[in-house]
Amino acid sequence: MTMIEVNDLKKIYAMGAVEVAALKGVSLRIARGEFVGIMGPSGSGKSTLLHQLGLLDTPSAGTIRLDGTDVSRLSDEERTKFRLMHLGYVFQDYALVSELTVKENVAIPAIMQDRPIEECYADAVRVLENVGLAQRLDHLVHELSGGEQQRVSIARALVNRPAIIFADEPCANLDTENSKVVLDLFRDVNRDLGQTVVMVSHEPWHMEYFDRIVFIRDGLLDTERMEHEGRPKRAA
């Protein structure tokens, strides 16, 4: 069953008088429960693609369906609600709120759903235990190592049990050991909870974690680029 369906997605940035096409017409499908890696060289458009899929940015053209909803038609307010209810994010730089403790950072998306605070805290603690941070609940984020902060970020992404988790180079600032911990967590989430995970990465050794890899270069998936260049389409 398709969880993400993208058709002819384009993103054009206006840089003064010059227009730069970051995505030139990307189409892809990702099935429910897939762990998909988006890979490609720097400037290929992989993060831009993730941002469009995660509703963090608005595409210039094309359609996106997430879990059966045509999100291209949603208003700004509806997109915010959709992000809260259906999506989870893990960013390269952890993106945690510095004035909140570990537990509060994780609980925020749950609290936004209007659930009782104690219930949100209980969920946050449970997820934090799962990522191995049970002993760091009341610490402020600056008191944690990079690896621990990224695990908090993953816990925050998981607390609402979203349909899809988007991760934008989550290991970029981590050493190999911490990267493995983080990637193992994503794999466990994907396998145990059946959540769809879409992760941008440029590390070749991450490939072993992915069910499928989408290669992107110059704003087009490899398969599409070959089509554009008149070469036979490679099987996805």
Next chain:
Amino acid sequence: MASEQGGWRVSLYLAARAIHRGNRSTLLLTILIIALVMVLMNFLGMIISGVVTLYNDQMIDYQYGHVTIEPRDKETAIAGASALVKRLKQIPGVKGVTAHSATAVTITNPRNGKFQSKSLVAFDPGDEAEVTKYPDAIIDGDYLTKGDTDQILIGSLLAGNDDEAQDKLPSLGGIKVGDRVEVAYSNGVVKTYRVKGIYESLGALIDSGAFVTQEEMESIMHQGDTATEILVRGPSTAGATDLKYTIMEYGVAAKVKTWGEKGKGILGDAVSSLNLVKNIMTVVSLIVASVVVFIVTYINIINRKKQIGILKAIGVRKQVIVGSYLLQVLFQCACGILTGIVMLNGISLILSMYKIRFPMGYLTPEIEYGSVAISIGLLFLVSLFSAFVPARQVTNEEILDAMRG
């Protein structure tokens, strides 16, 4: 609005933690600035209120009592004054009644030849003491007593100084208790009086007056049982209007005016001018508060731009984020206002203990709680607006732009 999902609960949650764990110095500085603005907005009003009260008290205590009864139009005196005084004294709530008989005179200091044209007022010293505070205002010599003849009570400004440069108003050039002055009446009689006492109320108009007893005036002017005005003291300043209507109900056939009606022409323009200055200061203070809150909130928000982007990315609505900043500003504003009120009360207490001597007397500042309430409302409005604009501006930015900081 924010109540839809997460709503004010999350705004409050985020605001409480931002205040608790945010930069203390910035918080305290903002609170202090708002407190000082609050003081600035109300200090002048406090002084003006003190001046008005001081002036009003002087009018009541020395010039008009709570209620003044004057001759009807086209009449120069109230006939049957003693009977009227008696009747007035029987009215419930009346604490004292005194009849004044005034006549134009020229007072001369024979020692130096200086003279002043004045209205000499005659009263019954006993009655007067129940209405005005001249007995308490004697700074040298004694107050008049019933039956005093050949003696006069003179205000300190009229008495003046030997050195003319020290006089605030034209004077007799340094009269002392025991000195003699010549009084030339309008009927041609010239009589020499011994100065029995000198009084000082610190009111310029009041302290340039002179008084004799009714008996003395009667012996010269033969005015009979008349009065040019009758002053009545009631139970309280606030009850002056009620007292006026009670007196009118008793069928007093003369013009009855409260001290406020008598004095508004004199003080009205001055108070209006001072209030204009006060209003200008209030507007300037509000602009200062508005700019300060705007700058502090703007810097605060710019510093947290990335966090705003993060919150938006994970699904926190713009209204909730804006709400959290508004709540933070409300907290800062409330603390600033409370601190300001404490400072105002402190200033008021200090100035009550160490009174400032104004030209018209020692001033006790009065906090006008009506004006304070208006200041509070205006400060809250201005602060909220000044916080809303930058908060809204940053939360309207694209998520990725905000997350880049």
